[in-house]
Amino acid sequence: MRRITIFDTTLRDGEQSPGASMDLNEKLEVAQALVDLGVDVIEAGFPIASPGDFEAVRAIAGVVRGVQICGLARCNDKDIDRAWEALTGAERPRIHVFLATSAIHREFKLKMGKEEIIARAAAGVRRAKKYCDNIEFSPEDAARTEPDFLCQVVEAAIAAGATTVNIPDTVGYATPAHMGGVIQTLVDRVPNLDRAVVSVHCHNDLGLAVANSLAAVEHGAGQVECTINGIGERAGNCALEEIVMALRTRGDFYNCDTGIETTRLAPTSRLVSGITGMQVQRNKAIVGRNAFAHEAGIHQDGMLKQRSTYEIMRPEDVGVSKTDLVLGKHSGRAALADRAKALGYHVSSEELDRVFDDFKKLADRKKEIFDADIAALIDKRIGSEDDAWSLVSYEVRAASGQTPSSTVTLSRADESVSDTFFGGDGPLDALFNAIEKITGTSIVVRDFRVRSVTRGKDAQGETTIEAEHGGKLYRGRGVSTDTVEASVLAFLAAVNRVAVGSGQPLDGERPGAI
Numbered sequence: 001m002r003r004i005t006i007f008d009t010t011l012r013d014g015e016q017s018p019g020a021s022m023d024l025n026e027k028l029e030v031a032q033a034l035v036d037l038g039v040d041v042i043e044a045g046f047p048i049a050s051p052g053d054f055e056a057v058r059a060i061a062g063v064v065r066g067v068q069i070c071g072l073a074r075c076n077d078k079d080i081d082r083a084w085e086a087l088t089g090a091e092r093p094r095i096h097v098f099l100a101t102s103a104i105h106r107e108f109k110l111k112m113g114k115e116e117i118i119a120r121a122a123a124g125v126r127r128a129k130k131y132c133d134n135i136e137f138s139p140e141d142a143a144r145t146e147p148d149f150l151c152q153v154v155e156a157a158i159a160a161g162a163t164t165v166n167i168p169d170t171v172g173y174a175t176p177a178h179m180g181g182v183i184q185t186l187v188d189r190v191p192n193l194d195r196a197v198v199s200v201h202c203h204n205d206l207g208l209a210v211a212n213s214l215a216a217v218e219h220g221a222g223q224v225e226c227t228i229n230g231i232g233e234r235a236g237n238c239a240l241e242e243i244v245m246a247l248r249t250r251g252d253f254y255n256c257d258t259g260i261e262t263t264r265l266a267p268t269s270r271l272v273s274g275i276t277g278m279q280v281q282r283n284k285a286i287v288g289r290n291a292f293a294h295e296a297g298i299h300q301d302g303m304l305k306q307r308s309t310y311e312i313m314r315p316e317d318v319g320v321s322k323t324d325l326v327l328g329k330h331s332g333r334a335a336l337a338d339r340a341k342a343l344g345y346h347v348s349s350e351e352l353d354r355v356f357d358d359f360k361k362l363a364d365r366k367k368e369i370f371d372a373d374i375a376a377l378i379d380k381r382i383g384s385e386d387d388a389w390s391l392v393s394y395e396v397r398a399a400s401g402q403t404p405s406s407t408v409t410l411s412r413a414d415e416s417v418s419d420t421f422f423g424g425d426g427p428l429d430a431l432f433n434a435i436e437k438i439t440g441t442s443i444v445v446r447d448f449r450v451r452s453v454t455r456g457k458d459a460q461g462e463t464t465i466e467a468e469h470g471g472k473l474y475r476g477r478g479v480s481t482d483t484v485e486a487s488v489l490a491f492l493a494a495v496n497r498v499a500v501g502s503g504q505p506l507d508g509e510r511p512g513a514i
């Protein structure tokens with residue numbers, strides 16, 4: 001297996017994302033996390049850019065051990081001297097000098113001819129080389145540079161002492177075949193290329209940064225520059241977690257690996273996202289919240305039978321605790337049964353069918369189904385007697401100063417009964433009276449509580465009722481996203497208990513959880 005060097009530039013190119021600035025302590029924290037992650041090189045900043053950048057590079061160089069610490073510099077003496085000043089305390093320093101080479105950059109930005117570019121690039125590398133051996137040179141906008149000229153610049157930089165030549169696709173213009181071709185051209189035509197490591201630095205403007213980096217590796221690149229969560233200029237850089245897991249998961253094809261401790265990927269992603277405030281999209285590969293979540297019933301069923309049916313990586317290998325079988329409107333019985341078991345229920349297949357119907361209805365109304373929702377649905381359904389009344393529908397009218405009215409339809413076995421009640425102290429009382437008319441059972445409500453059992457705007461409400469009948473206490477519990485319905489269900493549950501005589505003596509022990 002070929003060992004690919006992972007060059008992390010979260011603290012330099014990543015920090016160039018608008019809004020991603022980090023202070024000194026935050027940079028030190030990220031640098032330490034990158035060491036724990038096992039990156040080979042940390043580009044800690046661009047020391048000439050500001051006193052703060054200089055101090056951050058100096059601080060990281062002074063305390064972070066075990067990895068190479070790199071500082072960026074343009075091809076001029078002041079930048080290179082300042083970069084070295086910041087890096088002197090590093091155990092393994094690297095100076096990274098760059099100069100754009102494409103026609104567009106030469107003509108409009110640098111206003112330099114080809115000869116001057118080659119001379120400035122070589123001079124920059126030589127000056128940096130006076131300070132340390134480990135020198136990286138980048139021909140900025142290499143992917144849009146004429147291939148002949150790129151070969152000349154790279155050869156000159158290596159001749160001047162560059163130990164790494166980094167090939168940037170600065171504006172994310174390349175495609176995988178293009179990027180692979182650029183690297184192959186260098187491999188074929190630069191005579192001294194074997195004296196340096198070829199690196200790649202891809203931007204994500206077309207969403208191809210990882211694919212382009214992989215193509216470069218396929219054609220011989222030995223270093224990949226990347227950032228945590230892919231942050232960086234504009235659409236960002238090659239995402240470290242993605243390139244690392246692509247190389248690892250498809251080791252069969254690339255025959256390459258890295259020194260990354262992959263179980264640190266998710267925690268490091270969270271740290272960088274928390275510090276920069278740049279949120280990771282839910283469907284982001286490897287570290288997004290949905291990366292190991294499955295909602296589709298067919299996938300969940302496959303996962304429960306054999307996880308490799310729908311997962312190419314194990315969540316624990318990237319630091320995610322476990323696969324998440326999310327229960328939602330696309331889920332099936334297999335996942336529901338699995339969750340019921342995990343919640344400690346023993347549900348028969350008939351009970352599961354009943355709970356599953358309720359679950360699908362709830363899932364149509366509610367975006368996310370939490371464990372508490374499932375528990376509530378199961379509690380409502382398991383053990384239901386066939387001759388118990390169940391709610392078909394209700395309607396209630398109430399307004400201040402007017403007599404409320406309600407119509408309730410209940411069913412039991414094969415019968416379905418509707419009745420209307422005018423009167424009562426309010427809408428709930430009107431509904432309870434209609435239930436009493438239909439069932440022929442009267443109860444006196446002694447305690448009535450409503451609370452939210454799950455989170456969010458579409459949370460389920462739970463109503464619990466304690467009612468008296470014939471000297472005994474009966475409890476009822478109802479759960480619904482509609483609190484009026486939850487109350488009706490709780491009342492009906494208490495009435496049903498009267499029918500089967502499962503009450504407690506009024507002065508006796510209170511029953512346990514309902």
Ligand SMILES: CC(=O)SCCNC(=O)CCNC(=O)[C@H](O)C(C)(C)COP(=O)(O)OP(=O)(O)OC[C@H]1O[C@@H](n2cnc3c(N)ncnc32)[C@H](O)[C@@H]1OP(=O)(O)O
Nearest residue numbers: 016046048049050073074075076098099100109110140170
């Ligand atoms: C592709 C990349 O990501 S490269 C890194 C980009 N990162 C940054 O630019 C962030 C930090 N930058 C900064 O803080 C500032 O731009 C500084 C401090 C570096 C320079 O600031 P200023 O001196 O005010 O220059 P300004 O940014 O306006 O323009 C850049 C100058 O550098 C020149 N330049 C650009 N790249 C290079 C290079 N590699 N080598 C030499 N000169 C260069 C430009 O031609 C321009 O020169 P000019 O003023 O003579 O026209």
Ligand SMILES: CC(C)C(=O)C(=O)O
Nearest residue numbers: 098138140141168170
């Ligand atoms: C300095 C270089 C490597 C760079 O960031 C780019 O070209 O995108």
